[in-house]
Amino acid sequence: MLKYQIFFGSIVVLIIFWNLLLFKNGRIKVRRFIIFISFWLSVLLAVIFPEETNKIARFFNITRGADFFIYLSIMVIFYVLFKIFERIESLERNITEIVRHLALIDKDKEQ
Amino acid sequence: MVGMVLKELIERGYKNIVLVDDGSSDNTYRIAKSFNIFVLKHIINRGKGASLQTGTEFILKKGFPVIVHFDADGQHNPDDIEALVLPIFEENYDLVFGSRFMGKAENIPFLRKLILKGGIIFTNLLYGVKLTDVHNGMRAFKSEIFRKIKLTEDRFAYASELIEKISRVGFRYKEVPVNIRYTDYSISKGQKNVNALNIFFKMIKRRFFA
Numbered sequence: 001m002l003k004y005q006i007f008f009g010s011i012v013v014l015i016i017f018w019n020l021l022l023f024k025n026g027r028i029k030v031r032r033f034i035i036f037i038s039f040w041l042s043v044l045l046a047v048i049f050p051e052e053t054n055k056i057a058r059f060f061n062i063t064r065g066a067d068f069f070i071y072l073s074i075m076v077i078f079y080v081l082f083k084i085f086e087r088i089e090s091l092e093r094n095i096t097e098i099v100r101h102l103a104l105i106d107k108d109k110e111q
Numbered sequence: 112m113v114g115m116v117l118k119e120l121i122e123r124g125y126k127n128i129v130l131v132d133d134g135s136s137d138n139t140y141r142i143a144k145s146f147n148i149f150v151l152k153h154i155i156n157r158g159k160g161a162s163l164q165t166g167t168e169f170i171l172k173k174g175f176p177v178i179v180h181f182d183a184d185g186q187h188n189p190d191d192i193e194a195l196v197l198p199i200f201e202e203n204y205d206l207v208f209g210s211r212f213m214g215k216a217e218n219i220p221f222l223r224k225l226i227l228k229g230g231i232i233f234t235n236l237l238y239g240v241k242l243t244d245v246h247n248g249m250r251a252f253k254s255e256i257f258r259k260i261k262l263t264e265d266r267f268a269y270a271s272e273l274i275e276k277i278s279r280v281g282f283r284y285k286e287v288p289v290n291i292r293y294t295d296y297s298i299s300k301g302q303k304n305v306n307a308l309n310i311f312f313k314m315i316k317r318r319f320f321a
Contacts, residue, residue, distance in 0.1 A: 096157045096265050100165045103131070103151045107169060 005047050012044045113183045114142045120181070121146065123189050127175055130183065131162040139183075149173075159248075160269025164262040170254055179251045187249050191289040195251040198285055205256050205282035208242060209249035214288030223293075226307045233311070234271060237318055238278040242286060246270045249289050256282055267306055268313040275317060 016037065023033040046053045046069060053065025062068045120128055128148040132140045134156035143150045151165055163180060170178055177199055181187050191209060198204040211219070227246060234245040246267070260276040262269045277284060
């Protein structure tokens with residue numbers, strides 16, 4: 001095994017254990033747990049068998065497996081960012097509704 | 112400044128004034144309460160769009176027939192209110208927009224003018240409307256139109272949201288000239304030029320992804 005495989009492999013194993021712990025303590029739901037574990041197990045496999053990722057990459061006409069994963073990661077990161085922004089906007093709207101409700105209730109009480 | 116604006120409005124005989132204090136940390140609330148008007152308070156700052164919607168919901172509960180948006184930073188002229196409201200009563204318009212480019216925009220900074228003009232062209236193209244000023248805070252409405260539309264954009268993007276919803280429902284509108292006074296105070300309280308970019312993205316999102 002090469003140094004980078006040991007380094008990245010250990011990090012991924014730690015993340016998998018951390019996810020297991022979160023699931024065991026009921027802090028993440030089954031659906032999210034399955035998505036996380038599947039994702040990190042695929043990363044682990046890609047780290048251990050990098051040649052195999054080249055095959056997937058070539059299927060998409062990309063030369064190196066590493067490049068394929070970089071492109072994929074960028075897409076995933078943007079998707080996650082978009083989802084986070086959506087979530088923040090939804091929270092902001094809810095906060096506004098609460099603040100508005102309080103303002104109107106206070107006015108009602110006053111009158 | 113808020114006290115001066117309220118005094119000007121009351122002097123002209125306007126009685127049903129609703130002021131929304133949007134989480135101010137200065138004396139705004141105390142000053143506003145010293146006048147015989149309706150004062151609502153947001154416990155934290157939620158933005159101009161959110162404040163206008165709060166005021167609107169209060170007005171709908173009260174049953175007032177017409178709403179006029181009027182900024183408390185001194186940039187609007189109370190003498191323009193009559194011209195805004197008349198088309199609603201006399202010509203049965205659903206809403207009337209104030210336009211600084213039909214009227215007078217005193218001391219308007221060049222960059223602000225450039226951004227506003229770009230915004231006008233873009234908004235007209237995007238929503239199929241014909242307006243000469245799209246981010247003017249002075250407008251008058253029949254209150255009942257707010258039973259069909261609700262502002263959900265908390266901050267300055269509410270103005271574009273309003274136009275989008277108005278064009279979608281098909282309300283009758285017109286523009287009348289109003290005068291805007293740009294002072295250091297009103298510029299510091301108003302929206303920043305850089306905010307135009309944020310509004311631009313929100314408009315694209317609302318139009319194509321909402």
